[in-house]
Amino acid sequence: xxxxxxxxxxxxxxxxxxxxxxxxxxxxxxxxxxxxxxxxxxxxxxxxxxxxxxxxxxxxxxxxxxxxxxxxxxxxxxxxxxxxxxxxxxxxxxxxxxxxxxxxxxxxxxxxxxxxxxxxxxxxxxxxxxxxxxxxxxxxxxxxxxxxxxxxxxxxxxxxxxxxxxxxxxxxxxxxxxxxxxxxxxxxxxxxxxxxxxxxxxxxxxxxxxxxxxxxxxxxxxxxxxxxxxxxxxxxxxxxxxxxxxxxxxxxxxx
Amino acid sequence: xxxxxxxxxxxxxxxxxxxxxxxxxxxxxxxxxxxxxxxxxxxxxxxxxxxxxxxxxxxxxxxxxxxxxxxxxxxxxxxxxxxxxxxxxxxxxxxxxxxxxxxxxxxxxxxxxxxxxxxxxxxxxxxxxxxxxxxxxxxxxxxxxxxxxxxxxxxxxxxxxxxxxxxxxxxxxxxxxxxxxxxxxxxxxxxxxxxxxxxxxxxxxxxxxxxxxxxxxxxxxxxxxxxxxxxxxxxxxxxxxxxxxxxxxxxxxxxxxxxxxxxxxxxxxxxxxxxxxxxxxxxxxxxxxxxxxxxxxxxxxxxxxxxxxxxxxxxxxxxxxxxxxxxxxxxxxxxxxxxxxxxxxxxxxxxxxxx
Amino acid sequence: xxxxxxxxxxxxxxxxxxxxxxxxxxxxxxxxxxxxxxxxxxxxxxxxxxxxxxxxxxxxxxxxxxxxxxxxxxxxx
Numbered sequence: 001x002x003x004x005x006x007x008x009x010x011x012x013x014x015x016x017x018x019x020x021x022x023x024x025x026x027x028x029x030x031x032x033x034x035x036x037x038x039x040x041x042x043x044x045x046x047x048x049x050x051x052x053x054x055x056x057x058x059x060x061x062x063x064x065x066x067x068x069x070x071x072x073x074x075x076x077x078x079x080x081x082x083x084x085x086x087x088x089x090x091x092x093x094x095x096x097x098x099x100x101x102x103x104x105x106x107x108x109x110x111x112x113x114x115x116x117x118x119x120x121x122x123x124x125x126x127x128x129x130x131x132x133x134x135x136x137x138x139x140x141x142x143x144x145x146x147x148x149x150x151x152x153x154x155x156x157x158x159x160x161x162x163x164x165x166x167x168x169x170x171x172x173x174x175x176x177x178x179x180x181x182x183x184x185x186x187x188x189x190x191x192x193x194x195x196x197x198x199x200x201x202x203x204x205x206x207x208x209x210x211x212x213x214x215x216x217x218x219x220x221x222x223x224x225x226x227x228x229x230x231x232x233x234x235x236x237x238x239x240x241x242x243x244x245x246x247x248x249x250x251x252x253x254x255x
Numbered sequence: 256x257x258x259x260x261x262x263x264x265x266x267x268x269x270x271x272x273x274x275x276x277x278x279x280x281x282x283x284x285x286x287x288x289x290x291x292x293x294x295x296x297x298x299x300x301x302x303x304x305x306x307x308x309x310x311x312x313x314x315x316x317x318x319x320x321x322x323x324x325x326x327x328x329x330x331x332x333x334x335x336x337x338x339x340x341x342x343x344x345x346x347x348x349x350x351x352x353x354x355x356x357x358x359x360x361x362x363x364x365x366x367x368x369x370x371x372x373x374x375x376x377x378x379x380x381x382x383x384x385x386x387x388x389x390x391x392x393x394x395x396x397x398x399x400x401x402x403x404x405x406x407x408x409x410x411x412x413x414x415x416x417x418x419x420x421x422x423x424x425x426x427x428x429x430x431x432x433x434x435x436x437x438x439x440x441x442x443x444x445x446x447x448x449x450x451x452x453x454x455x456x457x458x459x460x461x462x463x464x465x466x467x468x469x470x471x472x473x474x475x476x477x478x479x480x481x482x483x484x485x486x487x488x489x490x491x492x493x494x495x496x497x498x499x500x501x502x503x504x505x506x507x508x509x510x511x512x513x514x515x516x517x518x519x520x521x522x523x524x525x526x527x528x529x530x531x532x533x534x535x536x537x538x539x540x541x542x543x544x545x546x547x548x549x550x551x552x553x554x555x556x557x558x559x560x561x562x563x564x565x566x567x568x569x570x571x572x573x574x575x576x577x578x579x580x581x582x583x584x585x586x587x588x589x590x591x592x593x594x595x596x597x598x599x600x601x602x603x604x605x606x607x608x609x610x
Numbered sequence: 611x612x613x614x615x616x617x618x619x620x621x622x623x624x625x626x627x628x629x630x631x632x633x634x635x636x637x638x639x640x641x642x643x644x645x646x647x648x649x650x651x652x653x654x655x656x657x658x659x660x661x662x663x664x665x666x667x668x669x670x671x672x673x674x675x676x677x678x679x680x681x682x683x684x685x686x687x
Contacts, residue, residue: 068342078321
């Protein structure tokens with residue numbers, strides 16, 4: 001019997017603490033598979049966030065940092081600048097990256113730091129129990145928007161990928177999803193491409209991965225996949241948003 | 256090595272390079288911006304890395320990343336910037352990462368001022384950030400000592416895997432004095448074979464982390480950190496006694512640049528036959544309590560002189576445990592007590608001893 | 611003949627594999643694993659085409675896919 005789909009060496013064997021149906025697990029597996037298949041596990045260091053993925057340092061089967069909330073891009077900057085030959089990635093949630101860590105991600109992207117960011121957008125704070133995130137949808141209920149997110153008071157959800165692509169510095173910025181198997185296949189392609197750009201030393205790479213949160217959305221795993229498709233996809237379009245090949249030497253930088 | 260006239264901030268940057276540190280992550284803030292400016296020019300010359308961070312918060316996490324992959328690393332800032340680094344320092348201590356942080360102190364609180372101060376003593380030595388942890392804190396009183404202590408800071412940081420802070424003040428940062436840079440035997444990058452995250456090729460993965468969700472694990476980690484600091488306290492205390500050989504009625508306690516001004520005052524008083532001793536801690540953490548107590552025994556009364564509203568005096572009180580009365584003389588906000596100010600306050604203290 | 615193997619103790623009964631299977635042969639077992647989750651199982655192994663969609667959708671890396679002889683690769687993964 002030949003194994004055509006195996007447990008990836010990119011992950012440790014530790015069962016995760018994630019809730020049933022939470023696609024953090026899928027994204028972990030895809031990133032693990034990419035690191036393993038590119039043969040870089042032995043020369044990779046990852047940076048775990050604070051949030052549901054705070055224990056990611058126990059799941060990824062490579063050297064890992066645990067960063068303070070929102071600061072993973074800064075930790076990754078320190079690591080990559082000191083050991084450029086290593087592959088460095090951060091794995092962050094929407095509260096971590098788009099709220100407290102917004103300055104860090106914007107400036108890491110703007111400096112063109114040559115590491116890879118996996119940004120998991122599930123429109124909620126999971127670990128702390130379901131509060132609003134910068135990516136929470138209008139009218140979406142959370143424990144801090146009990147009547148639904150009021151855009152007049154809490155503004156609209158932030159499209160981080162688009163926002164980062166307005167920076168002049170070359171980068172690879174893409175958005176994928178993990179809510180179906182088909183989208184997960186696409187997500188793996190994009191994440192692999194991001195790591196390949198890094199290995200080639202091309203540019204800063206950023207992959208936003210839409211993800212589900214059954215527990216804090218108050219839905220079953222199946223309903224969560226549908227909710228993501230119906231509510232989040234229209235607002236967060238999938239696809240490559242910025243590629244290093246599109247860079248014309250900064251001419252379009254307003255002159 | 257020939258002496259060279261150098262501004263304190265630049266000398267600190269050069270000292271770091273001589274100590275084998277060629278990675279710097281920092282942010283501009285008066286009165287220490289010459290360190291990043293100097294290193295932005297110098298580090299490329301030695302194949303190093305200079306990054307201007309977007310904030311001190313980011314800088315404190317960048318050095319976490321750099322030290323975590325086993326590189327000597329420096330950041331420098333000034334009072335408000337150091338406050339922004341507080342959370343990062345707690346993580347650095349929790350994850351036991353060797354880094355050097357230099358604080359060129361300025362007047363506070365709040366935006367305060369940009370002139371010299373010693374107003375961050377308690378922050379550095381007692382309450383830098385959340386949780387039980389201890390920094391090693393060194394306090395130079397001249398540009399040469401700033402060079403020596405910066406080099407010492409890297410050695411201590413590596414020896415104990417503990418963040419080390421060097422606290423100067425605006426004068427030390429801005430003053431120019433002749434310095435010479437001692438030859439330093441620099442080892443390879445840090446602990447690649449021990450704990451640094453250099454890639455798990457040929458070994459099992461490691462992590463650099465300060466998270467311990469299990470209470471017992473975290474308690475045991477705290478015990479380990481405390482035990483480590485006990486060893487540091489045992490071995491690394493440094494202080495200077497000035498004019499304490501014979502008898503003296505008053506012992507002045509002071510640190511950093513302020514202590515130097517006190518020495519001049521003591522010399523002037525000695526010419527009048529007034530014998531005054533000076534106790535100057537060089538490591539303000541671990542504080543040399545025993546040495547301070549011993550020096551205090553010979554005096555009738557103590558005078559603590561600082562450029563703040565009274566912070567190190569708490570440690571002098573701890574050292575002497577009420578055995579001696581302690582007067583305080585201090586100025587904050589960037590006002591620098593003059594030699595005459597110190598002489599006058601010594602006379603007042605002397606008067607209280609009935610002399 | 612392709613077949614899948616479910617690591618029963620890793621399964622959290624989230625049914626993602628159930629929804630992903632184009633052959634609709636992956637269901638949730640009436641039995642529970644040690645953690646009390648009704649784990650995934652194959653109701654009719656003969657109809658398995660080895661497409662790997664169940665394994666790809668699994669958040670807990672609980673499914674491995676095997677094949678006897680050659681296997682048509684529907685898509686690269």
